[in-house]
Amino acid sequence: MDLNIIQKYFNLEILVYLSFTKEHTFRAFGSDGKNLPIGACVDDPIDKNSFYLITQKNDSPLKIKILSNQPGLSKASIKHYIFTQCFCNQITLESDPFPSTLMYAIKLAQKAVNVAEALKKNSPASFSGNAEDDARYCNKAIAFQNIKYQCMDIEDDKDEDVENVKKVKSRKTSKQN
Incomplete structure (x- = not known):
């Protein structure tokens, strides 16, 4: 593979700091009163840099706060990346509560x-x-x-x-x- 191609598409300055917690009181339910499906994401109405991601079939979502987003990645791409990382632990076929x-x-x-x-x-x-x-x-x-x-x-x-x-x-x- 040509080194110029790698240098062109690989940016060392991509750096995103995230904070994860499950220690909160936020609960989200669907219109039918049941838990939201896995992968559902709810934006925090108070903090525009925070959101809640449903990573398992329980009622305790993962709260994620974007502390620094130097490359300016979209919130949707960060959500997608985090959710796919929840399936990388390879112990079960179900998602983990946290990214791998x-x-x-x-x-x-x-x-x-x-x-x-x-x-x-x-x-x-x-x-x-x-x-x-x-x-x-x-x-x-x-x-x-x-x-x-x-x-x-x-x-x-x-x-x-x-x-x-x-x-x-x-x-x-x-x-x-």
């Missing part, structure tokens, strides 16, 4: 909290009380944990390969007899 990027951030933050709690419990002397140093220590521990799991996966794959070779050899010897 936010779900991944929540999971990563929870993992960091779990690692920090485990490290404090098992080796309290390694924590200095300085938040920056403790964060560096937790990041190293998370990286080590991920490397350990990857190594375990590689070792498991090697074991499976050995088992498969043994099965193939046993089939060959049984056919020759």
Whole structure:
């Protein structure tokens, strides 16, 4: 692919800051008294930069506030992008309550909290009380944990390969007899 084409259509200055929350009292119902369908969007009458997006079949929509929209994207394109991101988690065929990027951030933050709690419990002397140093220590521990799991996966794959070779050899010897 030609680099000039990429540079022509790829704009590094596209930056949109959004705020998400489900902690609000807003409820929206259709004319039949039932919940709005998934994908429905209701603009906030008070704040022109806020809207509510129905991401699941419950009565608690996701409130989205556009904090910064440097490229001037339309509200409709932002709504569409956020709604499609609610289907990217790949756990179920139904939509998630939050866009996938936010779900991944929540999971990563929870993992960091779990690692920090485990490290404090098992080796309290390694924590200095300085938040920056403790964060560096937790990041190293998370990286080590991920490397350990990857190594375990590689070792498991090697074991499976050995088992498969043994099965193939046993089939060959049984056919020759």
